[in-house]
Amino acid sequence: MGGRHIRYTDVEDFELPQERSINGRRVFYGESFREMDVCIVFGDVLDFLGQLPDNFAALIVTSPPYNIGKPYEERREFQEYMKWQEEVVKECVRILKSDGSLCWEVGNYVEEGEVFPLDVYFYPIFKKLGLKLRNRIIWHFGHGLHARKRFSGRYETILWFTKSDNYTFNLDAVRVPQKYPGKRAYKGPRRGEPTCNPLGKNPSDVWEILLEDWEHELWYIPNVKANHPEKTPHPAQFPIELVERLVLALTNEGDWVIDPFAGVGSSIVAALINRRKAAGADIVKRYCDIAFQRVLDALNGNLKRRPLGRPVYEPRGEKIARPPPEWLVKKLHDFVQS
Numbered sequence: 001m002g003g004r005h006i007r008y009t010d011v012e013d014f015e016l017p018q019e020r021s022i023n024g025r026r027v028f029y030g031e032s033f034r035e036m037d038v039c040i041v042f043g044d045v046l047d048f049l050g051q052l053p054d055n056f057a058a059l060i061v062t063s064p065p066y067n068i069g070k071p072y073e074e075r076r077e078f079q080e081y082m083k084w085q086e087e088v089v090k091e092c093v094r095i096l097k098s099d100g101s102l103c104w105e106v107g108n109y110v111e112e113g114e115v116f117p118l119d120v121y122f123y124p125i126f127k128k129l130g131l132k133l134r135n136r137i138i139w140h141f142g143h144g145l146h147a148r149k150r151f152s153g154r155y156e157t158i159l160w161f162t163k164s165d166n167y168t169f170n171l172d173a174v175r176v177p178q179k180y181p182g183k184r185a186y187k188g189p190r191r192g193e194p195t196c197n198p199l200g201k202n203p204s205d206v207w208e209i210l211l212e213d214w215e216h217e218l219w220y221i222p223n224v225k226a227n228h229p230e231k232t233p234h235p236a237q238f239p240i241e242l243v244e245r246l247v248l249a250l251t252n253e254g255d256w257v258i259d260p261f262a263g264v265g266s267s268i269v270a271a272l273i274n275r276r277k278a279a280g281a282d283i284v285k286r287y288c289d290i291a292f293q294r295v296l297d298a299l300n301g302n303l304k305r306r307p308l309g310r311p312v313y314e315p316r317g318e319k320i321a322r323p324p325p326e327w328l329v330k331k332l333h334d335f336v337q338s
Helices: 045-050 078-095 118-128 240-250 266-272 285-299 325-337
Strands: 018-022 025-030 038-042 057-062 096-106 108-111 114-117 132-140 155-162 218-220 256-259 277-282
Touching (some): 018 285, 038 285, 045 078, 045 277, 057 240, 078 118, 118 132, 256 266, 266 285, 277 285
Parallel strands (some): 025 038, 132 218, 256 277
Antiparallel strands (some): 018 025, 132 155
16 A cells, blocks of 8 residues: 555544634534534444434435444444444434435445445335435445455445435536537527536536536545545545535535544545534544544645545556556467467
């Protein structure tokens, strides 16, 4: 991986509680919730959620532990894991505002080579609690572990639920450039006039690239690997821009964004830089320390991040983008031998 690419490896072990005020934004970091602009809680997820009032959050967005034995999670028997997650979801629904949204980002649980798609298991839980699914978004990324006995996994899903039919959706805040902006009507009363929205088009719930459309339902946003500017020691960190589109579309300035499994604070930062309030918890002190430092860096203008909407880098002409000469020699040898 190369340690030189990983940031926040030497973050201070902060004494708790911490309270800061930077550029008019108040930040609290401790072992209990405090209503400020940003609150980071070092503690258990259910304890944290239990401190929040009913109908509090405009958006709950998180990526829960996948129960696959990452360093930050205790692997459980699958049914026990789902039962625990159902308790977390119940608390999330309780604190969600009537016009709020809940976004649950999950991948696959793998047991002895068999894949269990977690979104399939979570869907009945949300439906039982009365939520309505608005989109099943596919987050596609280009890098990850290479499987040997199945196709390599290169996507995760985001289930976007609302509590009612009256919910916030700011489409104009997340529109992307039109593919054919010069398109004109060819018949009817608007013949010859432009037909595209000048603000851009509706993105897609296949998020292939941040500059693509919502109808495909696939978002291609790079996952946080070694050379990503946001990389921290967390082994399953998701990028700020993945959350940022959800924050912009599903909340308004000043709204509360809650991440029950906050990790190193990507959701909190995404809310903060877009003038929302944010709170989250994690049971790993080091990750909470990193989240707190990232918040401080964001408020001071020092946070390194991948900007929203930047196209995914494609190598052109570099040595690593060309097949190695050994492959050509082998192919020639195989041809001569045949």
